[in-house]
Amino acid sequence: MKWRVILTGVSLMAVATSTAAVAEMTFIHAGHLMADPATGEVKQEQTITIEDGRVIAIRDGYVGEGNVVDLTGQFVLPGLIDAHVHLLHENGPGDKLARVTKTPADWAIDGVPFARKTLLAGFTTVANVGDENTSIYALRDGIMEGKIIGPRVIAAGNVISPHGGEGDVYGYRTDVTKAIARPNLCSGADDCRRVVRQHIQFGADMVKIVATGAVLSDADAGVDQQFTADELKAIVETAHAFGRIVTAHAHGTAGINAFLEAGGNSIEHGTYLDDSSIKLFREKGAYLVPTLLAGATVTKWANMPDTWLSPATAKKALEVGPKMVGATRRAHEGGVKIAFGTDSSVSPHGENAREFALLVEAGLTPLEAIQAATVNAANHLRIAAEAGRIAPGMPADIVAVKENPLKDVKSLERVIFVMKAGAVYREP
Ligand SMILES: [Zn+2]
Structure with a gap:
């Protein structure tokens, strides 16, 4: 499967589903979540729901059961x-x-x-x-x-x-x-x-x-x-x-x-x-x-x-x-x-x-x-529709750190959770 960066649009569509796609729903319980760094808004106690490698919802509070990833003590942001x-x-x-x-x-x-x-x-x-x-x-x-x-x-x-x-x-x-x-x-x-x-x-x-x-x-x-x-x-x-x-x-x-x-x-x-x-x-x-x-x-x-x-x-x-x-x-x-x-x-x-x-x-x-x-x-890189934010429809590329990076940016040197396209590669 090939994809290319193009000037007039985005064609990373194949990527998220082609590797290690996760069939069942996953619920990330995020203690502190900056879903969109463009606004910089940080929300507390959020649930990110993920299916087939993509984010399908972000909701207030901790919801969902089964495949739950506990990041309640962490600061969560896009890959x-x-x-x-x-x-x-x-x-x-x-x-x-x-x-x-x-x-x-x-x-x-x-x-x-x-x-x-x-x-x-x-x-x-x-x-x-x-x-x-x-x-x-x-x-x-x-x-x-x-x-x-x-x-x-x-x-x-x-x-x-x-x-x-x-x-x-x-x-x-x-x-x-x-x-x-x-x-x-x-x-x-x-x-x-x-x-x-x-x-x-x-x-x-x-x-x-x-x-x-x-x-x-x-x-x-x-x-x-x-x-x-x-x-x-x-x-x-x-x-x-x-x-x-x-x-x-x-x-x-x-x-x-x-x-x-x-x-x-x-x-x-x-x-x-x-x-x-x-x-x-x-x-x-x-x-x-x-x-x-x-x-x-x-x-x-x-x-x-x-x-x-x-x-x-x-x-x-x-x-x-x-x-x-x-x-x-x-x-x-x-x-x-x-x-x-x-x-x-x-x-x-x-x-x-x-x-x-x-x-x-x-x-x-x-x-x-x-x-x-x-x-x-x-x-x-012309991939804004597929990377750089956590939002419904986007590939689930999500990382977490222990301390708030807005207070100490060096906390990003100590990433403790990594998810790419819904698959977990690193856990706390
Ligand atoms: Zn170089």
Whole structure:
């Protein structure tokens, strides 16, 4: 069963019923329930009724008998959404060797425990924005078919990159570089149109590109714009023509602005965004996915005396990492819409919720941080009819924590109950 993120509607319909559907009714007794983070309203002593993987009712008081889940002492909220993960790996000193030793099957199998950790941390939906094409599609489909445990995956496949850009490889012999080149490299507008079309044909739910240099590509090539305005326009137009949203990794100001000018839907990282960028974000209705956890992690690595980072990546990490919280603060103050994303793979999988405290450090209220990981991420990924709220008709993606996250957002780092599509994966 396949589903795709499309611009004009939502087609996750098959998901909830395809995996571990629960035939009988389940009643969740929720002591404190925030069903819709858009309003932030918290109701006490509520019952959520679930059938065939979907919520069918929310009622006052504790009702129903039989299959009752007791969350009377807990704070209950919708399953969380991380709009920026890479489920097939965790960055480390072995990266360079892995690229020439691992097969697509190895990558897919490596992703199995990472997907499980992510779901058990309360993230019932993720956008996987850059991993080996066939491997991530296999993982996505295996989860959807109920063969392995993990969040719903909206997969971008490999990132689309200019030759020699962040999505290319560095540091190998020329013949090896050519032999392991990914299918998602392009140069020139026409070539980029071809690559985007083929990429979607091969299975991408959304398109992720790299508009600028990146910290963890081992190139001494900065973090400025790498695709030309012409190429960006061709990529965005083609992705949209095929009904896909397109998001861009971007640090440098010119790259951020050129992608937003071209009509791109969102920016990942956004380190050097300025007032002109904020104006463009607002004009275009684009989202920022800050990935502050990645900034904190690469800064920590670069400052270790025995760092595994190469000199080129350590230099970029120290330039970029410490600036990311400030960029998010400026964007938030400027009214830019923020969607939650962690870049997990830089930080370990399953620690995604550490991003909440960093968003609060950047000036978001705890409720705004929760909105970023529910309603905003759902709107950003075009899945608002199927994720981000607990409401009749929606898939039963529900998590619970012990302490009120509006008082201490770090309580979300200690999720004690996880339900995805009506199936319980973690219990108190
Ligand atoms: Zn990333």
